[in-house]
Amino acid sequence: MQGIILNIVKVKEEDLIVTVLTKKRLKTLYRFYGSRHSSINLGYMIDFVPIYSAKSSIAMLREVVQLGFSWQLIHDKLYDWQEFIKLLYKHLKDVNELDSFYFELLNESSKKLKVQNPKRVLIESYLKLLEYEGRLHLDFKCFICGEESFESSVLKRSYLLSCKECLRGFCLENDKIKELFESKSTLLFSDSEVDMLWEVLLEGL
Numbered sequence: 651m652q653g654i655i656l657n658i659v660k661v662k663e664e665d666l667i668v669t670v671l672t673k674k675r676l677k678t679l680y681r682f683y684g685s686r687h688s689s690i691n692l693g694y695m696i697d698f699v700p701i702y703s704a705k706s707s708i709a710m711l712r713e714v715v716q717l718g719f720s721w722q723l724i725h726d727k728l729y730d731w732q733e734f735i736k737l738l739y740k741h742l743k744d745v746n747e748l749d750s751f752y753f754e755l756l757n758e759s760s761k762k763l764k765v766q767n768p769k770r771v772l773i774e775s776y777l778k779l780l781e782y783e784g785r786l787h788l789d790f791k792c793f794i795c796g797e798e799s800f801e802s803s804v805l806k807r808s809y810l811l812s813c814k815e816c817l818r819g820f821c822l823e824n825d826k827i828k829e830l831f832e833s834k835s836t837l838l839f840s841d842s843e844v845d846m847l848w849e850v851l852l853e854g855l
């Protein structure tokens with residue numbers, strides 16, 4: 651079974667509780683420490699076998715094989731990937747069964763990271779996630795006061811839009827926001843704008 655490691659918690663001694671995103675669900679597994687285990691890390695893609703037993707309510711994580719990403723030794727790519735993974739874990743952690751959308755989204759993103767800027771890839775993936783969850787609003791109504799803003803809007807957490815009177819922050823022309831939300835591409839955005847979009851993304855999915 652394949653999955654992406656979304657969370658790792660150390661428990662007694664060197665044992666770990668590992669949460670893995672598979673196509674259908676978020677699996678929480680127990681991993682005993684052992685010198686022959688291959689190393690695992692947040693955000694890694696692994697192949698594994700979950701072993702269930704009557705004695706334990708949690709399955710054992712066994713036969714782990716790391717399906718490494720070609721870019722995972724490039725520090726800034728791995729760093730941004732892991733930041734996104736941490737946020738995704740917070741976003742999904744209370745859900746058991748999932749649509750394959752989330753796994754496919756990460757799988758696709760991991761392939762794009764090979765050649766593209768990590769922040770751009772992950773912002774674009776996040777826009778797809780928002781659209782999938784029905785949270786990408788293009789009516790330019792301020793989420794605080796409900797007034798429609800005509801020229802520019804402030805982008806807040808979850809890429810919600812507010813008017814400039816209600817909140818301060820990263821302000822973009824509505825035309826550019828429309829382009830971004832509709833194309834889900836950062837092609838027309840400068841690196842400094844991408845940095846700002848990334849900062850907003852880091853506030854939480």
Ligand SMILES: [Zn+2]
Pocket residue numbers: 792793794795796797812813814815816817
């Ligand atoms: Zn407002």
